[in-house]
Amino acid sequence: MALDSKIPQGPLEKKWQSRKFELKLVNPANKRKYKVIVVGSGLAGASASATLSELGYNVSCFCFQDSPRRAHSIAAQGGINAAKNYQNDGDSVQRLFYDTIKGGDFRAREANVYRLAEISTAIIDQCVAQGVPFAREYGGTLANRSFGGAQVSRTFYARGQTGQQLLLGAYQALERQISLGKVKMHSRHEMLELVVVDGHAKGIVTRNLVTGKIESHAADAVVLATGGYSNAFYLSTNAVGCNVTAIWRAHRKGAFFANPCYTQIHPTCIPVSGDYQSKLTLMSESLRNDGRIWVPKQKGDKRAPGDIPEAERDYYLERKYPSYGNLAPRDIASRSAKEVCDEGRGVGEHGRGVYLDFADAIKRLGENTIRERYGNLIDMYERITGENPYKVPMRIYPALHYTMGGLWVDYHLMSNLPGLFVLGEANFSDHGANRLGASALMQGLADGYFILPYTIGDYFATHKKPKVSTDHAEFKKTEAEATAKIQKLLSVKGKRTPASFHRELGHLLWEYCGMARTEAGLKTALAKIPVLREEFWKNVNVMGEGEDFNQSLERAGRVADFMEFAELMCLDALERKESCGGHFRSEYQTAEGEAKRDDANFCYAAAWEFKGVGAKPELHKEPLTFESIHLAERNYK
Amino acid sequence: MKLKLRVWRQKNSTDRGRLAEYNVDNISEHMSFLEMLDVVNESLAGQGIEPIAFDSDCREGICGMCSLVINGIPHGPERGTATCQLHMRKFKDGETITIEPWRAKAFPPVKDLTVDRSAFDRIIQAGGFVSVNTGSAPDANATLIGKNIAETVMDAAACIGCGACVAACKNASAMLFVAAKVSHLALLPQGEVEKKARVENMVARMDAEKFGNCTNQSECQAVCPKEISVEFIARMNREYFKASLSPKSEIKGED
Secondary structure, eight states: OOOOOOOOSSOGGGHHHHHHHHSOOOOHHHHTTOEEEEEOOSHHHHHHHHHHHHHTOEEEEEOSSSSGGGSGGGGOOSOEEOOOOTTOSSOOHHHHHHHHHHHTTTOSOHHHHHHHHHHHHHHHHHHHHHTOOOOBOTTSSBOOEEOTTOSSEEEEOSTTOHHHHHHHHHHHHHHHHHHTTSEEEETTEEEEEEEEETTEEEEEEEEETTTOOEEEEEOSEEEEOOOOOGGGGSSSSSOTTOOSHHHHHHHHTTOOEEOTTOEEEEEEEOOOOOTTOOOOOBOOGGGGGTOEEEEESSTTOOSOGGGSOGGGEEOHHHHHOTTTGGGOOHHHHHHHHHHHHHTTOOOSTTSOOEEEEOHHHHHHHOHHHHHHHHHHHHHHHHHHHSOOTTTSOEEEEEEEEEEOOEEOOOTTSBOSSTTEEEOGGGBOOSSTTSOOTTOHHHHHHIIIIIIHHHHHHHHHHHOOOOOOOTTSHHHHHHHHHHHHHHHHHHHHOOSBOHHHHHHHHHHHHHHHSSSSBOHHHHHHHHHHHHHHHHHHHHHBOOOSOSSSOOHHHHHHHHHHHHHHHHHHHHHHHHHOOSOBTTBOBTTSBOTTSOBOOOHHHHOEEEEEEOOSTTSOOEEEEEEOOOSSSOOOOOOOO | OOEEEEEEEOSSTTSOOEEEEEEEOOOOTTSBHHHHHHHHHHHHHHTTOOOOOOOOSSSSSSSOOOOOEETTEETOSSTTOOGGGOBGGGSOTTOEEEEEOOOBTTBOEEETTEEOOHHHHHHHHTTOSOOOOTTOOOOGGGSOOOHHHHHHHHHHHTOOOOOHHHHHOTTOBOHHHHHHHHHHHHTSHHHHTTHHHHHHHHHHHHHHTTOBOOOSOOHHHHHOTTOOOTHHHHHHHHHHHHHHTSOHHHHHTOO
């Protein structure tokens, strides 16, 4: 099957403008005849729900949390990029586009990334109009900070709570539409299945997490904005509830899964302290603006950081990448941290950590300025570790943070299943093999506020499909599948909790499909995952009942899907015999240890088609063509 | 660490509920409070006891989903800290810890330590927004906002909507939550146009949801994980008073 990316013809800077004109419209009186289901209420889901409703569509929005305001976008700390060039430092749409595509190691679609950069400025305007309290200068204009992978200051921020403030802006817009009766909100509902009728996405089957009731919902289109799959690794910076279920169930129903091996390890997280740990906490990358990263030059140097003289410290990022220094992109910063720890120069109890030191910045700017910029992050660090970063350097280590892969979508954000749209982290579209800091918020809001509202109308105007109700046989069949899976989970009554299986799967993936991957390791993982999955279905112990608020059952369902998904991720990593961005295959590196791409053979997006659990999925390649930029080896020196 | 837990168990919203006791062992002081409960739940499952239901999601103190009244204090003994960020090093070996849900008429119980806080969403629906559709915004720098105002706004906007303020208040008042949103939007030029209607409608909704009134004891501020100041309640009262003196037509924004 040939994948049609629907990239518009013409020069890069005209593509989105001309496509917007080509798109068919639905007249305002007819919009209310269409119903859209949006799953997920983070930046992408909430902004899409609110905007579609403003346009006149009927929207039903679903989230598994008790309120749409809890979605994990809320935890994004650092900021949001936009090519406003308010700092007069040489920024432009073209530069943001180039930084993003280069940061993604040239594995994203040119046209999508350009559009993202183009829309970025309108996002800031929209958020400010909603009352998002971005940081300001004394004169009242907006403040900016710089971020990894860029040499200009284009990141807008609200202390260390930018994601929270942007999400609350979108949430408030959503709540306004709910109050107008145009969005029906379903909190504490989890999507269990996608319903496909005659090849088109026509609805979903959900479980009411309070009553356990399985319900069908029909619509004219389904939008998935359900985030990423970092929690496949058990420990990640994601919220504990984040899962792959919605997109995985859609994949099982025919939606292609693209580039699942593109996972991002974030360089600045609080190191693991023990086995009981339920998540890892991110310390915003913005800390790298003022913090200097170092380890002792000597192996096994156990002195307190303050006792190690300047000459015996290795500021390894500044040494290796003098022009970007501590602001080198995330994948590079993460791997460098792993390298120095592998050499035995790591710090902290387990030797898996590096220092992030504010001493120089405090000397230069004063403690107050540092507190103003990062106060809440520093307090959070102190609460978790019991150490005071104003006095001793922070210890940080990389952790799973973001997943660039996701369901395959065309330029209209529609998957290969017509009527199924995928937004934000759940799709694969804009970040290539590595996402730059402050770009996730930008993408989520671009998709929801400014792209989907245009493209979904074109789908309705060009596909006049008959309405389908939940009485359709396909709904009944899908409901029965969902119910059967729950019954099966409850009936195993084995010896191990869902969490224990999840932990084991996570260890396995971190070991073999983590920061550095090898052919042998991935093959080992691919042999072990099916065995673990088989044990799961024979030995999992899910307490309680189906028709009840049952968190153990919720967890079990999500772990079951991670068990299937993990195999696809490892397979994709195995088949991509190159290193690019967050996907680092040890066999493919330059003499300096940097990721070595193979543009001749792997300049494509890998879109996988489901063929059954345990059966080998079919690979479809979407070649990436670059018309306006030259593919270069990334160089941050 | 060894601990004795007294945990509120309640099958569902109609069950009466009771405190159950569990003795737990091998708790590390580096665990977060919720990780301690995870460990307890794992061991309960091993004994054939249904795990304790409690809400949490981000586990980094920002989503507002976690709750728990710990030894009588919402979010536990550490100031400015949500339960998920509270660590066991704040407790003593051998201590007895009592864990209860948020208790308020407006937050009906769901199960065990989980309650329904959708009343907060309905208060936001009553006016906690700026009515601006996507696409109609002027350039972001066209509206200048002083740094000090922006900082004060951010202090209010930091609210995570957890409901600890309600749980701490003897009247189960939601004044701090409502005041934080009213202040955030009233202080900004973007929120100026609708500010009178906003405060009236949000307060009316708060009352309709059966939250109680404020009697100025500041318990809410003391337990707020974001340490939001009761000064915002004073500001809301001022906004409410101003609105009450305005003609109705002005409040609704009509000509």
